[in-house]
Each structure stands twice: as structure tokens, then as C-alpha cells.
Amino acid sequence: xxxxxxxxxxxxxxxxxxxxxxxxxxxxxxxxxxxxxxxxxxxxxxxxxxxxxxxxxxxxxxxxxxxxxxxxxxxxxxxxxxxxxxxxxxxxxxxxxxxxxxxxxxxxxxxxxxxxxxxxxxxxxxxxxxxxxxxxxxxxxxxxxxxxxxxxxxxxxxxxxxxxxxxxxxxxxxxxxxxxxxxxxxxxxxxxxxxxxxxxxxxxxxxxxxxxxxxxxxxxxxxxxxxxxxxxxxxxxxxxxxxxxxxxxxxxxxxxxxxxxxxxxxxxxxxxxxxxxxxxxxxxxxxxxxxxxxxxxxxxxxxxxxxxxxxxxxxxxxxxxxxxxxxxxxxxxxxxxxxxxxxxxxxxxxxxxxxxxxxxxxxxxxxxxxxxxxxxxxxxxxxxxxxxxxxxxxxxxxxxxxxxxxxxxxxxxxxxxxxxxxxxxxxxxxxxxxxxxxxxxxxxxxxxxxxxxxxxxxxxxxxxxxxxxxxxxxxxxxxxxxxxxxxx
Numbered sequence: 001x002x003x004x005x006x007x008x009x010x011x012x013x014x015x016x017x018x019x020x021x022x023x024x025x026x027x028x029x030x031x032x033x034x035x036x037x038x039x040x041x042x043x044x045x046x047x048x049x050x051x052x053x054x055x056x057x058x059x060x061x062x063x064x065x066x067x068x069x070x071x072x073x074x075x076x077x078x079x080x081x082x083x084x085x086x087x088x089x090x091x092x093x094x095x096x097x098x099x100x101x102x103x104x105x106x107x108x109x110x111x112x113x114x115x116x117x118x119x120x121x122x123x124x125x126x127x128x129x130x131x132x133x134x135x136x137x138x139x140x141x142x143x144x145x146x147x148x149x150x151x152x153x154x155x156x157x158x159x160x161x162x163x164x165x166x167x168x169x170x171x172x173x174x175x176x177x178x179x180x181x182x183x184x185x186x187x188x189x190x191x192x193x194x195x196x197x198x199x200x201x202x203x204x205x206x207x208x209x210x211x212x213x214x215x216x217x218x219x220x221x222x223x224x225x226x227x228x229x230x231x232x233x234x235x236x237x238x239x240x241x242x243x244x245x246x247x248x249x250x251x252x253x254x255x256x257x258x259x260x261x262x263x264x265x266x267x268x269x270x271x272x273x274x275x276x277x278x279x280x281x282x283x284x285x286x287x288x289x290x291x292x293x294x295x296x297x298x299x300x301x302x303x304x305x306x307x308x309x310x311x312x313x314x315x316x317x318x319x320x321x322x323x324x325x326x327x328x329x330x331x332x333x334x335x336x337x338x339x340x341x342x343x344x345x346x347x348x349x350x351x352x353x354x355x356x357x358x359x360x361x362x363x364x365x366x367x368x369x370x371x372x373x374x375x376x377x378x379x380x381x382x383x384x385x386x387x388x389x390x391x392x393x394x395x396x397x398x399x400x401x402x403x404x405x406x407x408x409x410x411x412x413x414x415x416x417x418x419x420x421x422x423x424x425x426x427x428x429x430x431x432x433x434x435x436x437x438x439x440x441x442x443x444x445x446x447x448x449x450x451x452x453x454x455x456x457x458x459x460x461x462x463x464x465x466x467x468x469x470x471x472x473x474x475x476x477x478x479x480x481x482x483x484x485x486x487x488x
Contacts, residue, residue: 044070044074048070051066052066123431132176145159146192151444151463151464155446156446161192161195163206164214166192169192173185174189179476190229209256210254210255210257210271220232220239221487233285239278243279247298248260249324251324252324253301254276255268256268268319274350276351279295302348311367313341313347345389346403397452401466401467405467437449451467
């Protein structure tokens with residue numbers, strides 16, 4: 001009797017255990033199938049977001065539609081969101097198991113940054129190839145002439161060597177030579193170096209400004225740095241000495257324009273931040289500290305007077321001729337004396353970056369950061385500034401040259417003080433310039449549309465030669481991986 005009771009107990013226990021075992025099996029199946037279901041949805045959303053980001057890099061605004069197209073025929077409650085900077089693909093559904101009416105709320109989000117380093121570099125290389133091809137053609141188009149400062153209907157007229165802008169063309173020739181080693185670029189650039197020698201000897205009336213730095217850094221200094229030409233070195237040093245003669249002991253700055261004895265012309269201009277590198281280079285080359293002292297003094301005078309407390313900039317700043325006392329800030333190309341001319345802001349950004357590269361003065365870093373933050377805060381959606389930063393929307397013209405100069409400043413400073421946020425902003429600006437403003441889809445002898453020379457005198461958006469140069473310099477800086485040796 002006892003044995004029979006024990007056998008019955010075993011049977012009941014076995015039945016119970018069997019039910020539990022089946023439950024475990026069904027639960028495991030539910031978990032496995034649900035996890036697989038979730039994985040499939042995750043992979044599909046990840047693939048869609050990555051495809052969207054790739055397309056955004058290649059064709060700018062197609063990213064979201066590409067992601068939508070990828071998951072259009074998929075089941076699973078997918079949705080696409082985000083922007084041109086980041087594509088997000090989400091899914092959400094109730095996964096139901098046919099046995100025991102089990103269900104699992106499945107959801108997730110995949111995202112992919114639009115700017116992907118490999119694709120971005122490929123894009124930059126293609127843009128640079130276009131620029132080089134353009135300048136190769138321009139050698140035949142302009143011959144012994146130089147492109148004018150601003151185009152007409154996106155075509156530059158030719159001119160002789162008398163403008164403040166002529167060296168930007170020479171600088172592009174040197175950039176093209178460094179990237180390709182093609183003799184045609186070096187030959188033409190060296191011809192122009194000789195022309196700048198002639199200008200120094202015979203046309204001093206065209207050198208009565210602070211722009212000597214622009215003219216000889218991108219021609220003869222570049223020639224010396226690349227080829228070792230002693231003739232170019234000699235010319236550049238004489239140009240530096242001529243620039244040094246514009247230094248005012250009263251106020252400690254390089255006078256921008258006009259007669260050095262005219263009290264009404266006793267002013268500095270923020271553009272000159274890109275001219276004083278000629279003095280820094282002269283000091284390094286000759287060992288004469290007077291050049292460095294002048295450059296440092298001008299840098300300090302500009303930072304102290306031409307940059308406002310909110311990190312907007314004056315175009316020009318006047319001083320008392322007799323005492324050197326600061327008087328007032330004004331503008332010649334901005335909207336008003338109280339506004340912030342975009343290209344002036346960009347001169348300040350690149351100028352402080354170059355100043356830091358020569359001095360390693362830590363006090364420059366917060367000035368540079370303030371200028372960049374201010375610039376970025378006033379950009380419209382496509383990251384290319386209006387000609388004056390008092391405008392942040394509307395129909396006023398842009399200035400792609402200001403964007404290009406700023407790019408070079410950020411890239412230069414990043415070599416010394418890395419800043420991931422600024423580099424991200426630089427990528428966004430450069431993407432916009434390439435996608436929306438490059439001249440590859442029109443007939444042009446320039447590189448970028450929508451450059452603004454002087455809006456207040458009635459100029460319209462066109463190509464301008466300095467904007468072309470700085471755009472090309474930015475591309476070279478990125479393609480060379482930060483190894484490019486500046487001409488400044």
C-alpha cells in the first residue's frame with residue numbers, strides 16, 4: 001500500500017515538473033524570438049540612419065528621405081527624425097507570442113552623425129581637385145594679368161599688379177603647386193614673385209598701405225618657404241621693412257592708410273591682423289627683434305581697442321596723433337559704426353590665431369574663443385554669415401569670404417589648442433560652402449559665389465579673390481592633415 005502511494009506521488013510531481021518545464025521552454029522561446037525580433041528592428045533602423053547620414057554628406061539635404069526610403073517597406077512602426085546634422089530612426093511595436101497571449105513592447109532608436117570623417121575627407125579632396133583644375137585653367141585665361149578683386153557675373157576681369165588683392169591669386173598658385181608639384185603652377189607663381197619685386201622697386205605708390213603683408217606673404221614669403229629662393233627672401237624682407245615704416249610709436253600700431261603725418265589717418269584696421277605675420281616672419285628670419293616688437297604691439301593695440309566687450313569687432317579704430325590716446329571705432333565697409341562687419345570679425349579670428357602661433361601668449365586664447373563664439377552665435381541656418389552680423393536672417397547678401405577666413409583661423413588655432421566644438425562648426429561651415437556656394441555648377445573663373453566686397457558702396461554678391469584663396473587654403477589644411485606650413 002505504501003509503495004502504491006509513493007508511485008502516485010511521483011506521478012503527480014512528474015506532471016507538475018513537466019508543466020513547469022514546458023513553461024520554461026515557452027518562456028525561453030518567447031525571449032529568444034522577441035530578442036531576435038528586436039535585433040532585426042534595431043539593425044534595420046541602424047542601417048537606415050547610416051545610409052541617411054552618408055547621403056547627407058554626399059548630397060546635403062537628402063539624408064532624411066534616404067532613411068525613410070530604406071524602411072518604407074519594413075513593418076515595425078518605424079519613424080525618421082533629426083536634421084541634416086544627425087539622422088534618427090526609431091521603431092516601436094507590440095511583439096505578440098501566439099501561445100499564452102504573451103506580448104512584449106519593443107522600441108529603440110538608432111542615430112548616425114552626418115559628418116563622417118572618411119566621407120568628409122573624400123568630399124574635401126574632390127572640392128580641392130576642382131579648385132586646382134580651375135586655377136590650372138586660369139593660368140591660360142589671365143596670362144600675365146591678375147584677377148580683379150571681385151568678379152562680374154562670376155567672371156574675373158584681368159588687371160596689372162597694383163591692387164591690394166593681387167597676391168591672393170599668387171597664393172592659390174603656390175597652394176596648387178604644393179598639392180600637385182606641377183611645374184606650370186610654380187613657373188607662374190615665380191613669374192609673379194618677380195613682378196612683386198618690380199612693384200617694390202617702381203610702384204611704391206601702390207604700397208602706401210598696411211596691405212604690404214597680404215601682398216608679400218602670399219607671393220615672396222611663400223616662394224622662399226617652398227623653393228628657398230634667396231631673391232624672394234630679399235624682396236620679402238624689404239617689404240617687411242617698408243611695412244615697419246608705418247608703425248606709430250604713439251599708439252603702438254601699424255597705420256592703415258594715408259599720409260603718416262595726417263592726424264585724420266591715425267588709425268589701425270582689423271584687416272592688418274593678417275599683415276603683421278610678415279613682421280613676425282622677418283624677425284624669425286633676420287633675428288631683428290624690432291619686427292617682432294612691432295607685431296606684438298600692433299596685436300595688443302588691436303585686441304585692446306578694436307574688439308568690444310561682447311567680442312564683436314570694430315572695422316577700424318582711431319587714435320590721437322599727438323598722444324596715442326584711443327579715440328573711437330568706426331566702419332568703412334560694415335553696416336554702421338556700432339554693428340559687426342562679418343569680414344572684420346573673421347580677420348580678428350584668424351589674426352588672433354596667427355598671433356598665438358607666433359607668441360604663445362595664453363591671454364590670446366580667451367580672446368580667440370570669444371571671437372569665434374560670437375561669430376558662431378550669429379550664423380544663419382546654413383552657417384554662412386551675412387555681410388554684416390547685425391543681420392541673422394532675411395534677404396541681405398552673405399559673405400562667403402568671411403566664412404572661409406574664419407575656417408582658416410579655427411584650423412590654425414586647433415593645431416595649438418584643440419577644440420572639438422569649433423572643429424565641428426568648421427566642418428558644418430565647409431560643408432555648406434561646398435554644397436551651396438562653390439562654382440562647380442556655373443560658368444566662372446572663381447571658386448565661391450556670394451562673396452561681398454563693400455555692400456555699402458553698392459557691390460553685389462560675386463566671387464572675390466581673397467575668399468577664393470582662403471577657401472582653398474582651408475581645403476589644403478584639411479587634406480594635408482594639419483601638416484601644411486602656412487605662408488603667413
